[in-house]
Amino acid sequence: MYGLISQMKTLPGRRNEVIAALLAGSKDMPGNITYLIAEDMEDKTLIWITEVWRTKTDHANSLQLESVQEAIGKARPHINGFGTRIETRPVISD
Amino acid sequence: MYGLISQMKTLPGRRNEVIAALLAGSKDMPGNITYLIAEDMEDKTLIWITEVWRTKTDHANSLQLESVQEAIGKARPHINGFGTRIETRPVISD
Numbered sequence: 001m002y003g004l005i006s007q008m009k010t011l012p013g014r015r016n017e018v019i020a021a022l023l024a025g026s027k028d029m030p031g032n033i034t035y036l037i038a039e040d041m042e043d044k045t046l047i048w049i050t051e052v053w054r055t056k057t058d059h060a061n062s063l064q065l066e067s068v069q070e071a072i073g074k075a076r077p078h079i080n081g082f083g084t085r086i087e088t089r090p091v092i093s094d
Numbered sequence: 095m096y097g098l099i100s101q102m103k104t105l106p107g108r109r110n111e112v113i114a115a116l117l118a119g120s121k122d123m124p125g126n127i128t129y130l131i132a133e134d135m136e137d138k139t140l141i142w143i144t145e146v147w148r149t150k151t152d153h154a155n156s157l158q159l160e161s162v163q164e165a166i167g168k169a170r171p172h173i174n175g176f177g178t179r180i181e182t183r184p185v186i187s188d
Contacts, residue, residue, distance in 0.1 A: 003132045005099060005142055005144065019185055023185065034128075034130065036097075036128065036130075036144060036146065036184060037185045038097045038182035038183060038184040038185060039183040039184075040180060040182060041181040042181070048180060048182055050099065050130060050144040052132075084178075086142060087134075088132035088133060088135055088142055089133040089135055090130060090131070090133075091132060
C-alpha cells in the first residue's frame, strides 16, 4: 500500500473552492482506497489530504485522469502553494 | 466532525511494537469513523495517524476506554516522543 499526507495552502477566503474541486475530482480513481480532505482548524488557508492507494503507480496514474486534471484546473487559481508532503506505508488492520 | 493528524516518534527498531498496540487498541471506539495508521516511508522511527471522529468529545472520551489505556500502556515503553499534531475538520463528500 502507498499513502500520502499532504498540506495545501489556499489563497485567503478561497479554501471552499479548492475543497469543492478536490471533492469532485477525487471520485472513482482506480486503486484509491482513501482520499480524506480536512480543513486545518487553526489556519483557514490550509487543507490537509490523507490518501491511501493500492500502489504508488495507482497514485501516479490518477494524475492523468480527466476528472483529476479538471479538478486541478479548477483549484489552481485558488492555490497558494504546498507544504508538508509525507509518503507513507499505510497499515491496515486485518 | 473532528479530526487529527499526528506524528509519533518511536525508539529505533520498536515501530512494529507501537503499531501492533495501536491496531489492537483502536477497534470499537464509539464515535470513531477513521483511525488510519501509517509508517513514514523515509524515517523508520515515525508513525503517522490520521483520525476522524464524529465529535471532539468522542475523541476525548476514547482516551478513557480500557482498550485504549491498555494500548497506551503497551506502546509507551517504545515511544520516543510526539511531533506534528494538527486538529482538523474533515470534509466528507455526500
